[in-house]
Amino acid sequence: MHSFGYRLNALLTLGVTTLALMCAMASFSDNFNHPSPSANVQVMNVNWFHKQSSGNDEVSLTLKISADLQSTFTWNTKQVFAFLAAEYETPGNSLNQISLWDSIIPSKERAKFTIHTKNKYRLIDQGSNLRGKEFNLTLHWHVMPKTGKMFADKIVMTGYRLPVDYR
Amino acid sequence: MGWIGETVDSIRSIQISQLLNQAVSLGMIVTSALIIWKALMCITGSESPVVVVLSGSMEPGFKRGDILFLHMSKDPIRAGEIVVFNIDGREIPIVHRVIKVHERQDTGEVDVLTKGDNNYGDDRLLYAEGQLWLQRQHIMGRAVGFLPYVGWVTIIMTEKPIIKYILIGALGLLVITSKD
Numbered sequence: 001m002h003s004f005g006y007r008l009n010a011l012l013t014l015g016v017t018t019l020a021l022m023c024a025m026a027s028f029s030d031n032f033n034h035p036s037p038s039a040n041v042q043v044m045n046v047n048w049f050h051k052q053s054s055g056n057d058e059v060s061l062t063l064k065i066s067a068d069l070q071s072t073f074t075w076n077t078k079q080v081f082a083f084l085a086a087e088y089e090t091p092g093n094s095l096n097q098i099s100l101w102d103s104i105i106p107s108k109e110r111a112k113f114t115i116h117t118k119n120k121y122r123l124i125d126q127g128s129n130l131r132g133k134e135f136n137l138t139l140h141w142h143v144m145p146k147t148g149k150m151f152a153d154k155i156v157m158t159g160y161r162l163p164v165d166y167r
Numbered sequence: 168m169g170w171i172g173e174t175v176d177s178i179r180s181i182q183i184s185q186l187l188n189q190a191v192s193l194g195m196i197v198t199s200a201l202i203i204w205k206a207l208m209c210i211t212g213s214e215s216p217v218v219v220v221l222s223g224s225m226e227p228g229f230k231r232g233d234i235l236f237l238h239m240s241k242d243p244i245r246a247g248e249i250v251v252f253n254i255d256g257r258e259i260p261i262v263h264r265v266i267k268v269h270e271r272q273d274t275g276e277v278d279v280l281t282k283g284d285n286n287y288g289d290d291r292l293l294y295a296e297g298q299l300w301l302q303r304q305h306i307m308g309r310a311v312g313f314l315p316y317v318g319w320v321t322i323i324m325t326e327k328p329i330i331k332y333i334l335i336g337a338l339g340l341l342v343i344t345s346k347d
Contacts, residue, residue, distance in 0.1 A: 005341055097246040099266035118286050126269050140247045144228045158204050
C-alpha cells in the first residue's frame with residue numbers, strides 16, 4: 001500500500017498541483033492591476049515621400065515618441081512589448097496597420113522614455129493612396145507575463161496628415 | 168534484486184479478472200487524455216491548442232521549451248498579436264508577431280506580415296518563394312497564454328527517444344504491478 005512508487009507518485013502529484021495552482025494565482029493577480037499609461041507622439045519630419053516603381057507609395061518619417069508604461073508592470077511581468085503603428089483606411093483596404101517602431105521593455109525603470117527615431121519598418125502602402133492621407137498613430141503594448149495570460153492594450157492618437165505632394 | 172523478484176512474482180500471480188481490471192484502467196487513462204486534448208481543440212478552435220516553442224526567435228519573451236496556449240477565434244487578425252502559422256513546404260509551424268496588416272474593404276481578406284522579436288528583419292525570407300504576405304489560411308491560431316519550461320519534456324522526448332521508451336516502460340510496469 002505505502003510502497004516507494006506510491007509515495008513518489010503522491011509527492012509528484014502534490015508538487016505539480018501546487019505549482020500549477022501558484023501559476024494560476026500569479027496570472028489571476030494581474031487582473032487587479034489597472035494600468036493608466038500615457039503617450040505622446042509627434043511627427044518631426046517627413047524625410048522623403050515618393051511612389052515606388054511598383055506603384056506603391058512609400059514615406060519615411062522621423063518621430064518623437066514619449067511614453068510612460070510603468071503602470072503596466074506587475075510582479076508577474078517578464079517584459080512589455082511596445083510598438084507604434086500607423087493606421088489608416090484606403091478605398092481598397094478597410095484597415096492598414098503598419099508597425100513603424102517597436103521595443104522590448106525589460107523592466108519598469110525603462111518603461112518611461114522619450115526617443116527620436118526614423119521609422120524602423122518601411123511605411124509602404126498597398127497602392128498609391130498616401131498623398132494628403134489622414135492617419136492615426138497608435139501605441140500598442142503587449143504585456144508578456146512570467147506565467148499565464150497575456151494582456152494587450154493601446155492608446156490611439158488621431159489627427160496626423162501626410163503631405164499633399166511627393167518630396 | 169529483491170524488488171525485481173517481487174515484481175516478477177506479482178506479475179505471475181495476476182488473475183484474469185485483475186488483468187482485465189488493469190487493462191480497463193489503462194484504457195481509461197489513455198482515453199481521458201484524448202478526451203481532454205479533443206475538448207481543448209473544440210474550445211480553442213485551433214487544431215493544436217498547445218505548442219512548444221522550438222527556436223529563440225522570440226527571445227527574451229519566449230524561450231525554447233516554453234509552452235504557448237493558442238486560441239483561434241473569428242476575430243480579425245491585428246498588428247502586435249503573436250500568431251502561429253504554417254508555410255507551404257515547411258513542416259514546423261512558426262510563432263512570430265504580426266507587424267503589418269492590410270485588410271480588404273470588399274472581401275475582408277487580410278495580408279499579414281510577421282517578424283520574430285529577436286530577429287533583425289521581417290519574415291519574408293522564411294516564407295515560400297515569392298510569397299510576400301500571409302493569408303488567413305496560413306494562420307493556425309494566436310497565442311493567449313504562456314507557461315515556462317514545461318515544453319522541455321516534449322523536446323527531450325523527441326530528441327532522445329530512448330528516454331521516452333524507458334518512461335513508457337516504467338509507467339506500464341507500474342500500472343501492471345500496482346494492486347489496490
